[in-house]
Amino acid sequence: MQKQSLILQQKAPKNINELDQAFKLIDQKLDSPNSQLLLMKTRFISIDPIMRVWISGAKTYLPALQENDIIHAFTLSSPVDNSNDIYFGPAGLQTHFLYDKSNKQKQLIKVPRQMLQMIQKCELQNSNLLTIILNGLPAYYGLIDFCKIQKGQRVVISAAAGATGLFCIQLALNMECDVIGFTGDQEKIIFLQKQFPNIRIINYKLNNWDKQIENNSVDCYFDNVGEQMLELMIKKMKKNGKIALCGSMGSSSNYNERQGLSNINQIIYKQLKLKGITFNQELNKIQAAFGYLFQQFQQKKLRIFQEEYNQLYDTPLALKRLFQGKNIGKIIVNLDNQAKL
């Protein structure tokens, strides 16, 4: 039995145009499945900014990649003979793999049937589940669970037209907040203006962009960027304001040269609360988060913005688009319609 995999040929070059050199598409032989080894098919692959760090060979919460390793990626997969069961986890860039049931690979989680039924009931696609898990959950944890945003509060969101940012905008608008979104791209400004006419959009690439927000006026900042933008936003926070730290786009291409914050004193005297946010939380929180999000989907108050590619070998192209910041919303590689083994 053969499968296709994308392996790390060369640790990623800094120049995005040379990204192709990092990947190699190979055919690999699979062992035969048995009573312990389940043959799995990858159905959907999530294209995430953290992949830039992974392909650079850095150690994160997943093992550091060596050359010839299958590249990490979060996926949804199913046993080849049972597409009703769906598993979530970092199964990597490969069309098929063997899942050792006895090994209880903690990293793969079977998606509860109830959740799959909710997906259908809300007229969503299975592929949307990846976006909800990886981007909807952090948006919920940051804004609703941690910041506890309230009607009329000023909520600022960076990388507003990205996968996580678009969830944040909608959750904050649904709470009737005063929403400000940052983007640095003209096409995204037009998109955001059209989709969300009631938010204020600030192009952070313009000079003095930060002067467009008064100091000490922000209740909640959802931070996808870190670095200088976080530093500037600390100035803008009200006393007792809250900052949800979700991502560090500002240093994803040069993570080895991360800067510190120079204004920690302001965090202290304004008594700000900062919290790191991950999609991965305790079970009781996950249930509450899904309950909240699915209710909003059912009420048609929440939409998913997603771009799709359809072949494993499209993944480098999809990553290039993400790393160039061209995506609006989420990018998924959808292998669901590919030929069977």
Ligand SMILES: NC(=O)c1ccc[n+]([C@@H]2O[C@H](COP(=O)([O-])OP(=O)(O)OC[C@H]3O[C@@H](n4cnc5c(N)ncnc54)[C@H](OP(=O)(O)O)[C@@H]3O)[C@@H](O)[C@H]2O)c1
């Ligand atoms: N903690 C978690 O569980 C979790 C889960 C998902 C994502 N994240 C993190 O959250 C962040 C956003 O993820 P995402 O999937 O929503 O990404 P996304 O859709 O690709 O959004 C990223 C956007 O960030 C903006 N950006 C890039 N560099 C920037 C910079 N230096 N300053 C300001 N904006 C910059 C770009 O948009 P513009 O064109 O507007 O500049 C880019 O398109 C990432 O850091 C990611 O790693 C964390």
